[in-house]
């Protein structure tokens with residue numbers, strides 16, 4: 001199964017406090033969202049991935065913000081089940097592929113998307129979605145690039161997600177709105193439940 005088909009919404013999580021990781025992942029799973037992208041932007045990120053892997057077996061946790069080859073290797077060592085890159089350089093893509101994990105590589109332009117297609121990637125992250133053209137961009141490229149599917153991420157909200165999800169070249173959307181840094185587990189569970197209902201939207 002493609003990463004794009006696990007959940008209509010992929011929560012993009014920034015964890016500042018390792019102690020928050022497991023309760024947050026449990027709340028997402030209770031709300032029906034099993035996939036979690038932990039961004040490697042904080043010191044707590046790798047240990048958070050480790051703990052979620054160990055303690056929340058129903059979660060499928062991956063690493064986001066994979067911007068260097070070293071981060072790809074570190075994410076694999078921490079137990080990440082997939083990798084997401086915001087953009088794609090040769091070295092990051094090679095290191096990500098070397099891990100053997102599923103990779104969702106980032107693209108923001110037609111040329112970047114075509115290059116990734118040439119390399120065999122048909123499921124891409126479209127980042128930063130809203131800033132790089134959003135829904136009109138995705139509609140425009142569906143004609144010339146019909147084999148590509150996207151997970152748009154960046155600036156998407158619960159309000160705009162349904163329109164993205166209605167596009168034929170969108171498999172899921174990513175966003176941080178499910179896991180606000182101050183939210184308690186019951187709020188995250190509710191936001192997750194609302195997100196799972198979006199597939200039909």
Ligand SMILES: O=C(O)C(=O)C[C@H](O)[C@H](O)COP(=O)(O)O
Nearest residue numbers: 039064065086153154155175176
């Ligand atoms: O860190 C990465 O790897 C990224 O690609 C960035 C994130 O996907 C976006 O920051 C999430 O966007 P928001 O939902 O607007 O907060």
